[in-house]
Amino acid sequence: MFKAEIDGIEMELEEKISILDAAKKAKINIPTLCYEEGLSIYGGCRLCVVEIEGEELLKPACATEIEDGMKIKTHSKKVRELRKNLFELIIATHNIDCQLNCLTCSRASNCELKEIAEDIGVSKMRLDPIKRGESIDNSSYAIIREPEKCISCNRCIRKCEEVQGIGIFTTANRGPETVVTTFKNRGMGNVECTNCGQCILSCPTGALHELYQKDIVLDLLNDESKHVVVQTAPAVRVAISEPFSNQAGDISTGQLVTALKRLDFDAVFDTNFAADLTIMEEGTELIE
Ligand code: SF4
Numbered sequence: 001m002f003k004a005e006i007d008g009i010e011m012e013l014e015e016k017i018s019i020l021d022a023a024k025k026a027k028i029n030i031p032t033l034c035y036e037e038g039l040s041i042y043g044g045c046r047l048c049v050v051e052i053e054g055e056e057l058l059k060p061a062c063a064t065e066i067e068d069g070m071k072i073k074t075h076s077k078k079v080r081e082l083r084k085n086l087f088e089l090i091i092a093t094h095n096i097d098c099q100l101n102c103l104t105c106s107r108a109s110n111c112e113l114k115e116i117a118e119d120i121g122v123s124k125m126r127l128d129p130i131k132r133g134e135s136i137d138n139s140s141y142a143i144i145r146e147p148e149k150c151i152s153c154n155r156c157i158r159k160c161e162e163v164q165g166i167g168i169f170t171t172a173n174r175g176p177e178t179v180v181t182t183f184k185n186r187g188m189g190n191v192e193c194t195n196c197g198q199c200i201l202s203c204p205t206g207a208l209h210e211l212y213q214k215d216i217v218l219d220l221l222n223d224e225s226k227h228v229v230v231q232t233a234p235a236v237r238v239a240i241s242e243p244f245s246n247q248a249g250d251i252s253t254g255q256l257v258t259a260l261k262r263l264d265f266d267a268v269f270d271t272n273f274a275a276d277l278t279i280m281e282e283g284t285e286l287i288e
Pocket residue numbers: 143159160164166167168169192193194195196197198199200
């Protein structure tokens with residue numbers, strides 16, 4: 001057991017955890033960008049910097065262990081100023097068309113950059129944005145990559161490698177020229193991507209997003225000469241529960257099927273049985 005203090009709150013801790021995790025325990029919010037729970041620590045964005053009494057340099061809270069007797073300030077003037085400067089540098093590498101006031105971006109309604117900008121008080125872009133002239137990658141049938149919107153947080157690299165075990169993303173170049181790209185800079189449609197979408201969930205900007213397919217589906221549904229069927233994966237009935245105003249984790253098969261029928265699908269198929277067979281097969285392989 002040891003003691004530390006964060007923003008004047010005395011804490012008794014039993015194990016060495018990061019300053020970020022200790023702050024969470026004390027219900028203190030420290031902004032983060034490259035950090036994501038469940039992924040390894042990268043420590044690249046430095047947005048989570050904090051001031052430790054007696055130390056001249058500010059330290060990243062996600063990558064620094066809290067120690068006995070530490071006195072930490074998470075929102076001192078020095079911290080807030082550096083955080084703003086760092087954030088302005090980060091958004092200068094983000095596509096100017098966005099201007100933190102996006103209309104057409106896929107992340108317009110849930111952009112982490114906008115949330116952080118509001119939290120730390122950045123309301124305009126003071127630095128000239130760096131345009132790299134990279135084109136949009138449309139090569140995949142499911143995932144679009146817009147490299148100009150990438151802020152090199154590295155989360156997609158770690159998610160694809162550590163969670164999915166695939167590892168199609170990597171970094172290229174050095175220093176300020178460093179960019180996140182795909183294996184050999186190939187298009188998303190030309191790498192071993194399984195289209196699981198996990199990297200999209202991790203991406204804090206609109207640099208990775210799904211291909212918009214609503215118009216294609218609606219055109220087919222409007223075409224009376226077509227018999228249009230839909231087949232849902234088992235997970236969808238749970239994932240859709242919250243948009244249906246049910247509790248997270250609820251099973252909403254009935255509402256899902258009704259909604260699809262109302263959309264005018266001619267038939268609704270369920271992958272449940274085939275998924276059960278797959279699990280039985282995988283389970284048997286594991287036991288053997
Ligand atoms: S969608 Fe592709 S690139 Fe993204 S995490 Fe899954 S396998 Fe990796």
